Amino acid sequence: MSVDFLHPGEGAPIDTDVSALEMRGIGKRFPGVVALDNVDFTLEPGKIHALMGENGAGKSTLIKIMAGVYGKDAGTIRMRGREVDIKSPRDSLKEGIKVVFQEIALISEFTVAENIFLEGYPTGRTGSIDWKKIRADSAALFNRIGFNVDPAARTGSLPVSQQQMVEIARALAHEARVVVMDEPTSSLTPNEVSLLFTVIRRLAALGIAVVYVSHKLDEVFEIADTVTVLRDGRHISTRPIGEHTNDTLIQDMIGRRIDNLFPRQRGAAGSKVALSVENLSTAKKLIDVSFEARAGEVLGFFGLMGAGRTELAKAIVGYDPIASGTVTVDGQRLAPHDTRTGVRLGIGLLTEDRKSEGLMGELPVYQNASLASLGAFARLGFVDKAKEHQAVQDYVDRFRIKTPSLFQQIKNLSGGNQQKVLISRWLMRGLKVIVVDEPTRGIDVGAKSEIFALIDRLAGEGLAVVMMTSEMPELLGLADRIAVMCEGRLTALMPREEATQEKILNAAIG
Amino acid sequence: MSLASTASAKDQPSLLARLFARQELALLVCLVLVLAFFSATVENFFSVRNMTNVLGQASLALTAGIGCALVFISGEVDISIGSLLATIALPLIIIMNDTNSLALGVGGALLFGLIIGMVNGYLVAYAGINSLIVTLGTMFIMRGGVYLYTGQRAISDDASLDSFIALSDGRLFNIIPYSAVIAIVLLVAFGYMMQHWPFGRQIYAVGGNQEVARLAGYDVRRVKFICFIISALLATVAGIILAARVGSAQHTAGLNFEFQVVAATVLGGVSLAGGIGSLTGMALGVLILQFLSNGLRGLGLPTEWQLVITGMIIIAAVAFDEAKHRRANGG
Numbered sequence: 001m002s003v004d005f006l007h008p009g010e011g012a013p014i015d016t017d018v019s020a021l022e023m024r025g026i027g028k029r030f031p032g033v034v035a036l037d038n039v040d041f042t043l044e045p046g047k048i049h050a051l052m053g054e055n056g057a058g059k060s061t062l063i064k065i066m067a068g069v070y071g072k073d074a075g076t077i078r079m080r081g082r083e084v085d086i087k088s089p090r091d092s093l094k095e096g097i098k099v100v101f102q103e104i105a106l107i108s109e110f111t112v113a114e115n116i117f118l119e120g121y122p123t124g125r126t127g128s129i130d131w132k133k134i135r136a137d138s139a140a141l142f143n144r145i146g147f148n149v150d151p152a153a154r155t156g157s158l159p160v161s162q163q164q165m166v167e168i169a170r171a172l173a174h175e176a177r178v179v180v181m182d183e184p185t186s187s188l189t190p191n192e193v194s195l196l197f198t199v200i201r202r203l204a205a206l207g208i209a210v211v212y213v214s215h216k217l218d219e220v221f222e223i224a225d226t227v228t229v230l231r232d233g234r235h236i237s238t239r240p241i242g243e244h245t246n247d248t249l250i251q252d253m254i255g256r257r258i259d260n261l262f263p264r265q266r267g268a269a270g271s272k273v274a275l276s277v278e279n280l281s282t283a284k285k286l287i288d289v290s291f292e293a294r295a296g297e298v299l300g301f302f303g304l305m306g307a308g309r310t311e312l313a314k315a316i317v318g319y320d321p322i323a324s325g326t327v328t329v330d331g332q333r334l335a336p337h338d339t340r341t342g343v344r345l346g347i348g349l350l351t352e353d354r355k356s357e358g359l360m361g362e363l364p365v366y367q368n369a370s371l372a373s374l375g376a377f378a379r380l381g382f383v384d385k386a387k388e389h390q391a392v393q394d395y396v397d398r399f400r401i402k403t404p405s406l407f408q409q410i411k412n413l414s415g416g417n418q419q420k421v422l423i424s425r426w427l428m429r430g431l432k433v434i435v436v437d438e439p440t441r442g443i444d445v446g447a448k449s450e451i452f453a454l455i456d457r458l459a460g461e462g463l464a465v466v467m468m469t470s471e472m473p474e475l476l477g478l479a480d481r482i483a484v485m486c487e488g489r490l491t492a493l494m495p496r497e498e499a500t501q502e503k504i505l506n507a508a509i510g
Numbered sequence: 511m512s513l514a515s516t517a518s519a520k521d522q523p524s525l526l527a528r529l530f531a532r533q534e535l536a537l538l539v540c541l542v543l544v545l546a547f548f549s550a551t552v553e554n555f556f557s558v559r560n561m562t563n564v565l566g567q568a569s570l571a572l573t574a575g576i577g578c579a580l581v582f583i584s585g586e587v588d589i590s591i592g593s594l595l596a597t598i599a600l601p602l603i604i605i606m607n608d609t610n611s612l613a614l615g616v617g618g619a620l621l622f623g624l625i626i627g628m629v630n631g632y633l634v635a636y637a638g639i640n641s642l643i644v645t646l647g648t649m650f651i652m653r654g655g656v657y658l659y660t661g662q663r664a665i666s667d668d669a670s671l672d673s674f675i676a677l678s679d680g681r682l683f684n685i686i687p688y689s690a691v692i693a694i695v696l697l698v699a700f701g702y703m704m705q706h707w708p709f710g711r712q713i714y715a716v717g718g719n720q721e722v723a724r725l726a727g728y729d730v731r732r733v734k735f736i737c738f739i740i741s742a743l744l745a746t747v748a749g750i751i752l753a754a755r756v757g758s759a760q761h762t763a764g765l766n767f768e769f770q771v772v773a774a775t776v777l778g779g780v781s782l783a784g785g786i787g788s789l790t791g792m793a794l795g796v797l798i799l800q801f802l803s804n805g806l807r808g809l810g811l812p813t814e815w816q817l818v819i820t821g822m823i824i825i826a827a828v829a830f831d832e833a834k835h836r837r838a839n840g841g
Contacts, residue, residue: 067725069725088727089724089725089726089727090727093726093727105719105721105722105725105726106719106722107714107715107718107719107722107723107785108718108719109714109718109785109786110711110714110715110718114711118715118722118723118726119726119727120708121708121711123708127707128702128706128707129706129707129708129711131706
């Protein structure tokens with residue numbers, strides 16, 4: 001095991017004439033959505049190949065197919081000219097593909113050396129693990145990539161940057177021919193990024209084909225030899241980096257024209273400030289974010305993966321602790337990290353993660369809707385059921401929520417109808433500000449426009465709507481003003497009329 | 511930071527902090543304190559006779575605790591072991607009474623244990639049912655079955671084989687009870703396996719992060735399945751020793767035994783969440799509770815108080831552990 005890379009020159013020479021990996025006509029569909037449609041992707045040994053695209057372009061699906069996490073529905077995969085069938089993570093590893101996911105896949109209680117050899121521990125004659133060899137080989141592997149991590153350190157105690165190095169060493173231990181780095185710099189400091197780039201170049205020098213998944217233009221221009229752009233699950237372009245400029249790359253990533261899918265019903269926004277956020281910072285992500293949202297307006301926040309939208313949403317409703325700064329709702333200061341006063345002052349969050357943070361799936365529709373307002377239905381400390389049911393029924397009628405009855409378990413409703421119930425939960429409470437985080441995630445295209453209409457209506461009724469979204473059409477179709485985030489900072493704030501896709505994406509890339 | 515920077519060189523915690531970070535060492539200190547306290551307060555506590563007696567008493571929990579710890583580390587629980595103790599005594603005693611053969615009796619008991627382990631393991635690993643529920647179910651089923659079969663009367667060991675009786679009162683070199691020798695041999699063997707065999711590390715990996723283990727190509731279900739089988743087989747060994755000690759198959763044998771074992775395992779720092787803990791820790795947990803119980807009895811404290819104190823110690827130990835982890839993870 002690992003002979004090749006520990007002792008260069010002894011292993012089989014890497015043939016640079018044959019593609020390291022060749023994916024042809026890859027297709028993948030999920031219920032209601034085509035994630036990949038006839039995508040070609042070819043990797044050359046010793047080259048760094050960037051894979052770019054907006055959120056939802058299909059980057060993740062493509063690398064998960066390489067990793068054996070998803071099966072493909074169509075197409076062929078060849079490794080060094082030979083067709084392979086990747087059905088499981090094990091198959092993928094066996095074929096020499098190693099994907100370093102953003103969410104690092106190491107056992108945090110294990111030592112570094114144990115993690116490097118997780119896929120298969122070298123054993124001695126007795127069947128016992130050869131710890132000496134593992135430690136020595138680990139050290140040798142780190143030597144090869146030019147970065148030392150103590151093989152005996154507990155993995156969970158290391159910073160993400162070093163855990164990435166452990167993953168890379170792990171790739172070498174298994175003689176990977178293809179190493180995929182998935183958004184590797186999203187939580188690294190600039191120093192760590194340049195170290196990582198040094199290591200990635202060494203991998204390429206070893207003849208490994210590196211896939212660099214990112215949406216950061218400057219990084220791609222610095223490290224990549226070739227760039228492939230995906231958009232809406234389709235292959236758009238593959239070109240040497242030298243043929244690209246910032247503008248051509250952005251053009252490839254956006255491409256489409258946005259039609260006005262969501263006819264606006266509401267009037268102009270008011271001038272009363274409903275929410276005011278000043279110099280908000282959190283320990284992990286947000287840096288000095290300030291903005292105001294007015295009654296009756298939709299303030300859209302755009303950002304790429306990891307920009308900090310969800311963190312901002314959770315901080316301003318009092319769900320997550322904040323390090324410094326203030327949040328004021330309707331003139332009253334919100335105590336940080338306290339959702340109780342948040343709800344009392346009238347700010348609520350429609351979470352991006354309905355399943356784990358929004359719904360109580362086993363409970364009936366009416367209990368899900370009335371959750372935040374039980375006090376309003378109480379008489380002598382008991383919930384007045386008749387009153388509660390009537391209130392919920394009103395919302396079911398108003399929002400045309402499709403459910404057989406109030407007593408249906410909410411998990412049996414469609415995503416769009418679940419979302420409407422959750423919006424009712426907050427309206428029942430009499431909110432002044434509603435923060436909606438990716439309001440149409442996991443909702444069918446048909447139902448999306450209904451949710452948009454609902455958001456439009458909320459603003460029309462005088463609520464301030466703060467909408468976090470990664471979808472450009474949603475943003476341009478709904479928002480009165482557009483805020484753009486990048487790496488925890490607010491990088492742009494403009495009226496809808498002045499916004500263009502290029503301007504927004506430029507601000508999002510930073 | 512330079513290219514050749516080393517991860518652990520900076521942020522080294524103090525020596526004391528590192529010692530206490532070693533779970534086993536903290537437990538060892540506790541055990542020594544328990545021993546010192548009762549040696550000073552209870553007459554004849556610190557005698558070879560009493561020490562080896564306690565070791566003999568602890569051997570059941572030590573043996574079954576290995577399996578309990580393995581299942582915990584894999585991220586599951588097994589609370590069916592107490593009932594298993596009573597159940598496997600039936601084939602053991604009945605076969606021995608019929609054949610006068612210890613080997614056949616033990617073979618029958620182990621076969622029975624194997625089947626129970628496979629049932630538990632199948633339902634958890636392959637059918638995907640929560641392990642607490644599965645083993646709670648098999649715990650009731652086995653206990654009920656034993657009550658029904660025996661009509662709540664003990665089935666006595668009529669064969670009275672010397673080799674079987676030696677399991678209860680025999681001592682190696684006339685000092686260490688055979689039951690303790692068996693427990694120690696098993697502890698060493700499984701302890702070695704957990705640290706030095708690929709399968710042992712697989713158990714830690716599966717419990718530590720099931721998704722990572724799956725991505726690394728492990729057969730997560732198989733690992734869990736085997737852990738339940740090992741747990742049942744080791745409980746069977748404990749059940750055989752218990753049957754030898756009481757000289758019969760008793761319908762009440764091993765009542766609440768599973769909770770004593772779980773208590774000791776948790777006290778020993780094995781995490782219910784999986785992936786964390788060691789057999790050494792588990793063994794120290796068993797010994798602390800056993801010596802504590804013995805010492806408190808020596809002080810003349812009634813059993814009821816022992817229960818109360820044991821309960822408080824377990825909660826305190828786990829709370830201490832939680833606090834330590836929270837500090838270590840900086841959150």
